[in-house]
Amino acid sequence: MYDAVYTGKLSGNGKYTKKCQHFFEEKYGFKKTLLTTSCTDALEMCAILLDIKPGDEVIIPSYTFVSTAIAFIRQGAKVIFADSERDTPNLDVTKLEALITDKTKVIVPVHYAGVAVDMDPIMELASKYNLFVVEDAAQAIDSFYKGRPLGTIGHLSAFSFHETKNIIAGEGGLLGINDERFVERAEIIWEKGTNRASFFRGEVNKYGWVDIGSSFLPSETTAAFLYAQLENINDIQLKRISLWNSYFDKLKPLKDKISLPEIPSYATCNAHMFFIVCNSIEERNRLIQTLKDNGIYSVFHYLSLHKSQYYLEHFSERPVLEEADKYTDRLLRLPMFYELAEVDLIKITNCILDFYDV
């Protein structure tokens, strides 16, 4: 960051932006990546790149963050909500085909907690119905599906470096491009609708306005901060995974009383979060209070988007999504951050074991 400041290049697409992009392209094998100011922005770029227009339908899980929906709704799309699986909050691919109509344009799987959605059936549906797949990989850095890095499977993908994620830059994101057809236009949209990126490479001798776009580039100070994190990604991941494993081991005696996270055989766990699923909303509220009384801060997560105020006010459909509702009511996230000490983790798990009389 010091270097970015003192070399006098603070705006975007400089040395550290290129280093970060190169890191992702080399380590995970993306065709091209572009650093963005957030994952939300990267998803908005996807919606622009895919020419989403009013009337188009985009299938997303209901149990997700608002950004997955608004990026497409801003372009006029209608979101169609998919239910979660029984055993994970990820969208249930077995119920997906029934949601596809002749207006469907995109499927957006969200790798919840960094655990892969079953991608092969989604990619098969996409080629059968001629759809695009955008992976919301906001939580999914350094996680894999059948050995393939998440974010490299769909046509496009979006990552987040928000301070709540594994690898952080305060606010920041990344657009992953796996389909070569999108590379050139993505750079233009990224640079306010200009062909400035190809000018810098000497491909054109002046640059100008050629398309729509916005200022999707983060500054070099953000990129430099991010690059320092990326240099330490192995340490960060080892620490988080060891915390995750401790939680799992210590809470295993509860496996017949509550639900512990399930990692399907095709997926890896990048220890983005550790959650449990209680038996009822009342039980979850009591547990949150008990933890709080012991100085432990635990939080639930999404209110399924099909039950959100915005959706209810703007759309007339009332889908019944029981699994998404279940996670809305009963999922509880336990403290998970790099600095979390093992002694504190034991205090947390003991408190939960006591709560369930185990």
Ligand SMILES: *Cc1c(COP(=O)(O)O)cnc(C)c1O
């Ligand atoms: C965090 C998150 C986002 C948004 O990321 P920002 O970088 O804050 O825009 C989008 N989708 C999911 C699933 C997330 O967890």
